[in-house]
Amino acid sequence: MDLVKHTGGCHCGAVRxxxxxxPDLHVFQCNCSICTKKQNHHFIVPNNHFSLLQGSDYLITYTFNTHVAKHTxxxxxxxxxxxTPRSNPDGYGVAPHxxxxxxxxxxxxxxxCGEKWEESMQAHKSIRDMSKPEADAQLKNTQ
Incomplete structure (x- = not known):
């Protein structure tokens, strides 16, 4: 699978x-309490596939419940x-929009189904692996 460099940022341009x-994104639509409120759709990448180019001083973080997810x-x-998603604290959830x-x-x-987060995580066969650097090779083998 070929990887491409996507760039993006926030609305005002402070964060890039x-x-x-x-180039073919696998996006999650979650119905947990926060994802429902903010319509959070995201795809997951390993930590080493993400680079903040600018705006670290413009970011604020919100956490709740287990405080594992870092909503920036x-x-x-x-x-x-x-x-940083709770399911993949070693990676990033990126908003395709x-x-x-x-x-x-x-x-x-x-x-x-984030409303039944624990049960859904246990049932999902590949979500935790999506933030592993080896995930690219695993995805290639399934396509």
Whole structure:
């Protein structure tokens, strides 16, 4: 699987990032309390495939419940371009709608039942592996 460099950022432009991922995105639509409120759709990448280019001083973080997920927002415009998901604290959940145009070929959306988070995580066969550097090779073998 070929990886492409996607760039993106928040609405006001203070926060900018780049991420290496497939041009064919596997996006999660979660129905947990916070994802429902902010309509958080995201794809997961390993930590080493994400680079914050600018704006670290514009980011604020919100946590709740287990405090594992780190919901980062631009303090100027309020947009969450990426965050650290509870399911994958060793990676990033990136908002596909915050990517610059031109590098995404397709988007597949998978619903995830965050209302029953523990049960859903136990049942899901690959979500935890998506933030592992080896995930690219594993994805290649399944496509």
């Amino acid at each position: 990032f780049e991420v290496l991922s497939s 927002f631009c303090k100027t415009c309020g947009v969450q371009s990426f965050y 915050c990517l610059d145009p031109g590098t995404v070929r397709s988007v597949t959306v998978e619903t995830f």
